[in-house]
Amino acid sequence: MSLKTMTTGQLAKKIVQNEETLILDVRNTDEFEDWKIEGEHVDVINEPYFNLLDGVEEIEDKLNKDREIIVVCAKGGSSQMVGEELDEAGFTNVYSLEGGMKAWSEHLxxxxxxxxxxxxxxxxxxxxxxxxxxxxxxxxxxxxxxxxxxxxxxxxxxxxxxxxxxxxxxxxxxxxxxxxxxxxxxxxxxxxxxxxxxxxxxxxxxxxxxxxxxxxxxxxxxxxxxxxxxxxxxxxxxxxxxxxxxxxxxxxxxxxxxxxxxxxxxxxxxxxxxxxxxxxxxxxxxxxxxxxxxxxxxxxxxxxxxxxxxxxxxxxxxxxxxxxxxxxxxxxxxxxxxxxxxxxxxxxxxxxxxxxxxxxxxxxxxxxxxxxxxxxx
Incomplete structure (x- = not known):
């Protein structure tokens, strides 16, 4: 079963409606610290994807397996990979943000x-x-x-x-x-x-x-x-x-x-x-x-x-x-x-x-x- 994706419009609705939202941002830390997804009820965890190439064990204890997790990268590729790893590790509610931060930058x-x-x-x-x-x-x-x-x-x-x-x-x-x-x-x-x-x-x-x-x-x-x-x-x-x-x-x-x-x-x-x-x-x-x-x-x-x-x-x-x-x-x-x-x-x-x-x-x-x-x- 392929990983679920979330559009920028769906994510935007969550943020403006003040829904509890968890973002796993897998970009490099310097990119993340310069610019990230923010909102009143948005929790963001940064873990560069190259730390997860061999599996997601390093972050499993930081995440609730039953909570919705939206994985974000620069353009949508790395988030798909990490999301699939989380899915295989038993995380049941994982999404990859379509188009990554590049698409997020353009949403109105x-x-x-x-x-x-x-x-x-x-x-x-x-x-x-x-x-x-x-x-x-x-x-x-x-x-x-x-x-x-x-x-x-x-x-x-x-x-x-x-x-x-x-x-x-x-x-x-x-x-x-x-x-x-x-x-x-x-x-x-x-x-x-x-x-x-x-x-x-x-x-x-x-x-x-x-x-x-x-x-x-x-x-x-x-x-x-x-x-x-x-x-x-x-x-x-x-x-x-x-x-x-x-x-x-x-x-x-x-x-x-x-x-x-x-x-x-x-x-x-x-x-x-x-x-x-x-x-x-x-x-x-x-x-x-x-x-x-x-x-x-x-x-x-x-x-x-x-x-x-x-x-x-x-x-x-x-x-x-x-x-x-x-x-x-x-x-x-x-x-x-x-x-x-x-x-x-x-x-x-x-x-x-x-x-x-x-x-x-x-x-x-x-x-x-x-x-x-x-x-x-």
Whole structure:
């Protein structure tokens, strides 16, 4: 009997529904420590597969034979081998994750955020393996997608299910950690692609400038996306407000952290903009706005059903990055606590500018690894 497999979608459902989940990750320890599957109720054991080539005796005492075990590797091959060994050793409920971490990196889980006025809806697409968040706004047969990921077919299939036409594709900034799907979706669906002009100085394609105060109307006129210029992560970063209720902050503000200003090598230059946006511009907004960021860093940020969100007023009370009154102390916190750069970030930026055009396999490899867009106070 062949080993059972589990799809990334099935695993994602378990994580967002807070089910107890046991992962046996058989990648090398350095790869595991850099990037792994996480969740509020996820237990992970790492045992490199080369330690298990002659059998699983070494880990038998770490595992419950009756508990469901999901074996994970880089691409799905080694996990199959280890899973079969566990099966032969009497473990009755073992699965191999189809496609391994490479497939996990690409899975998008749609989570409904809210019903909007006049029948519209707002969805958050959670990329659990990468920490990326994108948004799907639909109203009266039309849709706008904000900060779309590279896997455009997922959004197209979702739009088809909802019976809506994708009209507007918005990037809140020029991304450096993942390849945007916005321009491709605009081309494929005959939609309009929006990008902040200050982030588009080197792009090789035409676009519609995302400008402060210039609404994007989706379907019914009451569903408006209002851009707010909010530099800091990049010099063009622009936030969006939907129906005066939801604040899409891009990579400027997260639930547990704030954006980093250095992915174009401009940390010292842009940290002042970041502080002004967070400590002045956002302060002028309503405390009751629900913050919907473009990334998250920690499993604990996943709320009910997998949603990542927080009330703006609450973040000013809880997010350490918003509580540094001294300007020099803030500058030091941001510039001295920068995590490692995202994998292939410079080539990702150039891809999003249209300067280079990697093939699909290269694009997948460029995105492997965790997101690193945040500064943690």
């Amino acid at each position: 889980e749609p989570v409904k955020v809210a019903d909007l006025n006049d029948g519209g809806s707002l969805y958050q697409f959670v990329r659990l393996g990468k920490g990326c968040l994108s948004y799907f706004i639909e109203s009266d047969g039309e849709a706008a997608i904000v900060d779309a990921n590279r896997m455009t077919d997922i959004y197209e299939n979702f739009a088809k299910e909802k019976g809506v036409q994708i009209k507007h594709l918005v990037d809140t900034h020029l991304h450096a950690d993942h390849i945007s799907g916005g321009r491709k979706l605009a081309e494929d669906r005959n939609g309009t692609y929006y990008l902040p002009a200050k982030d588009a100085e080197e792009v090789t394609f035409s676009y519609e400038p995302l400008e402060e105060g210039k609404d994007i109307t989706v379907g019914n006129t009451t569903v408006k996306v209002q851009p707010i210029y909010s530099p800091g992560h990049t010099k063009g970063s622009t936030s969006l407000i939907i129906e005066n209720q939801y604040l899409l902050t891009g990579d400027i503000l997260f639930v547990e952290s704030i954006g980093r200003p250095d992915l174009a090598g401009k940390a010292e230059d842009w940290v002042g903009d970041l502080r002004e946006t967070l400590y002045e511009k956002y302060k002028e907004l309503s405390d009751d706005l629900i913050v919907l960021p473009a990334h998250y860093s920690f499993a604990k940020e996943l709320g009910k059903g997998g949603q990542v969100s927080a009330r703006l007023g609450d973040l000013y009370q809880k997010n350490k990055g918003l509580q540094v009154d001294d300007e020099q102390e803030f500058r030091n916190m941001v510039t001295e606590n920068l995590p490692p750069q995202p994998n292939a970030y410079q080539k990702i930026r150039e891809t999003n500018m249209g300067k280079v055009d990697p093939n699909e396999e290269e694009r997948k490899e460029m995105e492997v690894g965790p997101n690193r867009c945040a500064v943690h106070g």
